[in-house]
Amino acid sequence: MITYEEHRLRSLVDEGRWIDLLGAYRQARAAAVALDLANGGPVDGDPADGDLTGSDLTGSDPADRRRTVATAIAASAAQSRAGIATAALGHLIAFAAPPEVAARLFDADGGPGTAAGVADHDAGPLWEVLATRHTWRRLAPLLGPPPVRRLVAQTRVLLGEDLSRGAEPDPEGVPLLLExxxxxxxxxxxxxxxxxxxxxxxxxxxxxxASREGLARVELPEPGVRLPGQPATRALAELAGWARTVCVRGPAAGAAAQLAPGPLVTGGYLPFALAWPALVQAGIADRAHGAAHGRLALWRVLTAMTGVQRPESADRAEVRALVARMRCFTWDDPADRLRHLHLALEDPATGLSWAVSGSEEV
Structure with a gap:
């Protein structure tokens, strides 16, 4: 049964009344947030970035602090659920509306609860939908929130656009031109x-x-000695949260031996460039994440492998040198499900290797 509201929205789409559709989106999103909070929606999220500052908590007693944190978490969770409720309309606006209208999805000028956040998604995050539709030159003057600007810019880079002279530097120093x-x-x-x-x-x-083509039957060596607490291991685990990760002292095959199903595998070496797409995609298993999340997470892995603690302090020349000398080993696991990743990364200069291995249904 088609409701009156559905019929009205379809009429607005057919007539190209995008400003009215944006208004309908904002109204529906704000109403969903208000209804969720009024009904005492479950507290199942984390405070959004910027919800709490030190001044919010300083000088308050423990009960006040707990109430402040609980309120922020509830508001963040309400925003998330409102984003889901209005995702289909947001997707349509991001995809088909003129950029001058679509970019306003993320503006807070409509009032509390009306703006889409970086986690609002349907088939994928709304900012990524928008980024696939228009060039950075069209979008840059229109986008306000820094997190959205950053993710849109990184998406345009992934789509092949050179922003090295046309956008503000990335806060972590990730290049705005593909290596x-x-x-x-x-x-x-x-x-x-x-x-x-x-x-x-x-x-x-x-x-x-991706297949067994080019791979051969390989007998792995004894597993390398694990080195716990390595920053690059943590970064690799954050990239592919559904997989196991390990760091060892020794060659890539020794790291693979820590996670492979047995000493005999079907495997082989490949250039890092051929591993790059799967590593980027590993970071976007969640539909609220886009490819920009995967690229940013992978650069954190690479900078951590160079020994840098803070990504923004990394020397990009060192990252390039690391990739140039890196040895990458992949192997097959008969128990693999639809999504799988089995890769060991060896840095011959330090004698360290990292492995990531896992599979899951999509």
Whole structure:
């Protein structure tokens, strides 16, 4: 049964009345937030960035602090659920509206609860939908919130745009132009989803190994000695939260031996450029995340492997040198499900290797 509201929205779409559709989106999102909070929605999220500051808590007693934190968490959770409730309309506006209208999805000028956040998604995050539709030159003057600007810019870079002279520097120093190995990897498999007007998306399932072609039967050595507490291991675990990670002293095959199903595997070496697409996609298993999240997370892994503690302090020349000398080993696991990643990364200069291995249904 088609409701009056659905019929009205379809009429607005047919007539190209995008400002009215934006108003309907904002009204519905604000109403969903207010209703959720009025009903005492479950506290199942984390405070959004910027919800709490030191001044919010300083000088308050423990009971006040608990109430402040609980209120922030409830508000964040309400925003998240409101984003889900209005995701389909937001997707349509991000996809089809003129950029001058679509970019206003993220503006707070409509009042509390009306603006889409970076986690609002349907088939994928709304900012990524928008980024696939227009160039940075069109979008840059229109986008306000810094987190949205950053993710849109990184998406445009992944789509092949050179923003090294046309955008503000990335706060972590991630290049605004694809490195050579990223360009090769992009040609092998595009991690950015292809979105459809009426909702949904298409994307390649990028796995490692993608097939057994080029692999051979390999006997792995004894597992390397684990080195706990390595920053790069934590960064790799954050990239692929559904997989196991380990760092060892020794070659890539010794790291693989820590996670492989047995000493005999079907495996082989490959250039880092061919591993890049699957690593980027590993970071976007959640539909609220886009390919920009995967690229940023992978750069954190690489900078941590160079020994830098803070990504913004990294020397990009060192990262390039690391990738140039890195040895990458992949292997097959007979128990693999649809999404899988089995990769060991060896830095011959330090004698350290990292491995990441896991599989899951999509």
């Amino acid at each position: 050579p190995w990223e360009s090769v990897g992009r040609a092998e498999g595009m991690p950015v989803r292809e979105y459809l007007r009426q909702g949904g998306s298409r994307s390649a399932l990028l796995t490692l190994p």
